[in-house]
Amino acid sequence: MKRLVPLVACMLALAAGEAFSATVSGKVSFATKRGQHPVVTETLLWLEPTGGKAPQRAPMTYQMTTRGKAVVPHVLAIPVGSTVEFPNDDPISHNLFSLSSNNSFDLGLYRRGAGKAHTFESPGIVNVYCNVHPNMSAVIHVMATPYFSFADAAGNYAIGEVPAGRYRLVAWNEQGGQTESPIEVTSRGAVNGDLALMLDSRNFRLTQHMNKLGKPYQPPSVKDY
Template identity: 40%
Template sequence: MKYIVPSVLVFLMAAVSGQAGTIHGKVTGAKGESVVYIDAIPGKTFPAPTQHVEMDQKGLMFMPHLLVVEKGATVDFKNDDSVEHNVFWPAISGNKSLGHNMGTWPRGQQRSFKFDNAGVVPLLCNVHPDMAAYIVVSPTPYFAETDKAGAFKIENVPNGTYKLTAWNEAGKGKTQSVQVTVTGDVEANIALK
């Protein structure tokens, strides 16, 4: 009898810990692409991604207009225009101490920055006041950019209960969160206010 209880426990733990699922759903209440991410996986940290991500400046626009990266990612800022561009952000998620000016440089050059703080980075160019874009730095690798209709899918999420947060440019810095329990494939919808 003393062998039965532990083996049942081991079996149950293996069944619970080894599974992952997919979160799919829709962000409503805001136009265009939104960003959705899991705030934290309790007890887990994630190594910084090694692959760099690109943000270009082309045709007097940031390309893309919205970029989602994982915390710790390095972004390569390029200039593909014949004029000089600048890149700066006054704050990250309103925290002005995380503001930074990358400087100004001509076509063909690039400068890189490693984003070690999660949050929303509003990109600006002080040469061209009309230029604006956003980098959202996700605290976990579990994030997605929605399509224009708000639909998203986050795959391979370990089973568990998490806070799922949505952000949209129209929200003026506000986010909306819901609790989601992943047990295989689940649906989670977030209404931005």
């Protein structure tokens, strides 16, 4: 009798037209050269439906804090339409900005305090820099899909509650770039496809970006502190 219960639950679910969903999980690994240490926990994975549109996660409010002349967190993933607040914990002023298309912004120079906020209306990768400190940077992924998750320190990832369908599974890391794999979640909740992804950071070079006016940064001066 006990064994019948899941079967009955299953039949009821089917009768109600309830589709199966699956957890898409696997592992990301890195090809590196000596001295390279990509931050594995900053690896973002997401699923884009191939054909058809993904539902959206409700927009939320997030924070990106300037602290110790760094941006924390360094990588953020947010549903499209979300707002990011930019508090400044430092005793010095910062000026975060982005020139990324469709999501450009310029907070202007701001002192310690709650800071300003910006709402990100377009999906895509937003490269964030500070107009005062060329070494400060962050990345905001504005997601058009609700299916995204960061890897853990070992590179393992899990994206839950994925309905049946065909998807592009994409992995991104700042040093490792981007790679993808076609996968399918079957109507019975099985996951087919290559879930072990390899990111190649060997060609990564730290390049100097321009300031918010598209000009090279001036050499640091005492005034910047």
